[in-house]
Amino acid sequence: MSTALIGAPLNAAQLYLDGVCRSFDGFKAINGLSLAVAKGELRAVIGPNGAGKTTMMDIITGKTRPDEGKVIWNGDTDLTKIDEAGVARLGIGRKFQKPTVFETHSVEDNIRLALKAPRGVFPVLFDRRSAEENRRVTEYLDRIRLTHLRAETAANLSHGQKQWLEIGMLLAQEPQLLLVDEPAAGMTDAETMETAELLKSIAGERTVIVVEHDMDFVRALNCRVTVLHQGSVLAEGSLDHVSARDDVIEVYLGR
Amino acid sequence: MTRLIDLRLGLFLAALFAVTVLAPLATTLPSTSALNLPSYLIPLMGKYLCYALLAVALDLCWGYAGILSLGHGAFFALGGYAMGMHLMREIGARGVYANPELPDFMVFLGWTELPWFWYGFDMFWFAAVMALLVPGLLAFVFGWFAFRSRVSGVYLSIITQALTFALLLAFFRNDMGFGGNNGLTDFRDVLGFSLSAPSTRIALFVLTAVALAGCMLLARAITISKAGKVLVAVRDAESRTRFLGYRVESYSVFVFTVSAMMAGLAGALYVPQVGIINPGEFAPANSIEIVVWVALGGRGTLVGAAIGALVVVALKSWLTATFPDLWLFALGGLFILVTLALPNGLLGLLDRLKPRQAKPAAEVPA
Ligand SMILES: Nc1ncnc2c1ncn2[C@@H]1O[C@H](COP(=O)(O)OP(=O)(O)OP(=O)(O)O)[C@@H](O)[C@H]1O
Numbered sequence A: 001m002s003t004a005l006i007g008a009p010l011n012a013a014q015l016y017l018d019g020v021c022r023s024f025d026g027f028k029a030i031n032g033l034s035l036a037v038a039k040g041e042l043r044a045v046i047g048p049n050g051a052g053k054t055t056m057m058d059i060i061t062g063k064t065r066p067d068e069g070k071v072i073w074n075g076d077t078d079l080t081k082i083d084e085a086g087v088a089r090l091g092i093g094r095k096f097q098k099p100t101v102f103e104t105h106s107v108e109d110n111i112r113l114a115l116k117a118p119r120g121v122f123p124v125l126f127d128r129r130s131a132e133e134n135r136r137v138t139e140y141l142d143r144i145r146l147t148h149l150r151a152e153t154a155a156n157l158s159h160g161q162k163q164w165l166e167i168g169m170l171l172a173q174e175p176q177l178l179l180v181d182e183p184a185a186g187m188t189d190a191e192t193m194e195t196a197e198l199l200k201s202i203a204g205e206r207t208v209i210v211v212e213h214d215m216d217f218v219r220a221l222n223c224r225v226t227v228l229h230q231g232s233v234l235a236e237g238s239l240d241h242v243s244a245r246d247d248v249i250e251v252y253l254g255r
Numbered sequence B: 001m002t003r004l005i006d007l008r009l010g011l012f013l014a015a016l017f018a019v020t021v022l023a024p025l026a027t028t029l030p031s032t033s034a035l036n037l038p039s040y041l042i043p044l045m046g047k048y049l050c051y052a053l054l055a056v057a058l059d060l061c062w063g064y065a066g067i068l069s070l071g072h073g074a075f076f077a078l079g080g081y082a083m084g085m086h087l088m089r090e091i092g093a094r095g096v097y098a099n100p101e102l103p104d105f106m107v108f109l110g111w112t113e114l115p116w117f118w119y120g121f122d123m124f125w126f127a128a129v130m131a132l133l134v135p136g137l138l139a140f141v142f143g144w145f146a147f148r149s150r151v152s153g154v155y156l157s158i159i160t161q162a163l164t165f166a167l168l169l170a171f172f173r174n175d176m177g178f179g180g181n182n183g184l185t186d187f188r189d190v191l192g193f194s195l196s197a198p199s200t201r202i203a204l205f206v207l208t209a210v211a212l213a214g215c216m217l218l219a220r221a222i223t224i225s226k227a228g229k230v231l232v233a234v235r236d237a238e239s240r241t242r243f244l245g246y247r248v249e250s251y252s253v254f255v256f257t258v259s260a261m262m263a264g265l266a267g268a269l270y271v272p273q274v275g276i277i278n279p280g281e282f283a284p285a286n287s288i289e290i291v292v293w294v295a296l297g298g299r300g301t302l303v304g305a306a307i308g309a310l311v312v313v314a315l316k317s318w319l320t321a322t323f324p325d326l327w328l329f330a331l332g333g334l335f336i337l338v339t340l341a342l343p344n345g346l347l348g349l350l351d352r353l354k355p356r357q358a359k360p361a362a363e364v365p366a
């Protein structure tokens, strides 16, 4: 068994969710969720619709505040006290479930806005485009294979291309942790496998948490899998391990 | 890299320059000449340019950052009051009550001392600074609270409307010390030059044209900068922008404040040319009218906003003179027409007639 399949000891975890709860109008979307992810790990999160996967990402990134519990980053920072921009600045990037890019901006500007750089109003106001910056933009565009659409308005991209662009924006931020919500939706089979390869190549250097329903994709990731159900962890382990469990089959895979 | 002065802005500035040079010249022609421009029309044209500047200010925050302020009339009026207070002090002992310190309305109210907030307004530079600072500070504080609490969209529009309404009520009160419902008027001169002298009128008109051109260039520089792209990003996908690490509220407060200061400048230039500032300028309907100008001209274009203001105000002058009862219906009809038929305004229409000449910068539906 490869090391990637061994769970992170809590003290070494880069991200550690500890007993997180969150309800919406009395409905417990996240219910005592605990989860540890090691630095450089690639982790897949699966679970039925409404299991709380997106809500978990909302809580990690500061969009949603938990009612209870902590989210510890690098052993010392509680992310639940920080706003979205602050979390992003700590090096946590996110791709939304529904691809979200800046529709009226060009593909190039989308990447440019995402590039790791100072984010304050005045440095950004007086920012001058440099050759170095152009080079970095080109590098990411090459990586997501949208170089030929550099000047195209993002609104004119196909659904799959928007997914790629958003992944490119995520890479351009150079985050330490990437939270990727259903990246393969709207992609062809070939693109799906490419995405899996891309995420695998990023992991190691960076930590990646992927939510996905596509089991071929999850299998291709070949990583530790966490099954969420009704807002807490139902099972964790290799894909073969979790998919052999009766409870997982009943709530998710068997349907 | 996007050019600071593109074709549209270049044409507009050239036209503005031509009018600014030719109109004053035309007033010097003999009155028998067909090209003679009566001198009283100069302040009227100056007033129109103030409205154009006000429209550009609103477009900067609505068109680009998506902040639909229904209170920009308040920033304009505050700038106007700051300048009006200076002009009141300049009257000095030439007022009806010949009090060198107190404006007439204070003497009339039986006041014996100048209120503290009138201190300093005897100096022109102080009033000029206040005309920018007061609207800017109000926008900063108001924006800081509103944007930090994530108030946006229609809720923000409603509270900006409430802001201008509250100021309207406050300025109507005599004991506020701003002349009550009569406002400030009967101005004599500015910096020692008589306000009724043709040369002063021309100077104010030229100054207004320069301010309009300068603010359009400034607004354009902001919108084509990376920060301008962040503003559009906030408008189009606010949470995406936050998750990239941008503090959306800082950007919103910044652009709202700059925009309010431009509105204040417009108001400060307006008052000496119109000769009066009263609480009516705070009327909620005024702020809504600014939105119609921008929508008609084309939001997110700057040039369109200025043109929209000029077109609607000209139409208003003509209609209120010819069919006084029709104006409000015309304004409402115009708004409906623009919303339904011209989502990108007059400039959007031009772009459609002459496609692919210049890439539409940032126009999107709300
Ligand atoms: N802001 C909110 N207000 C009310 N209910 C919410 C909110 N966010 C999430 N929920 C509810 O919480 C539950 C979990 O939703 P979540 O989006 O996290 O599920 P998910 O696991 O991502 O599902 P899917 O696979 O369909 O994306 C759902 O029942 C959802 O309706």
Ligand SMILES: [Mg+2]
Residues within 6 Å of the ligand: A053, A054, A055, A097, A181
């Ligand atoms: Mg989801």
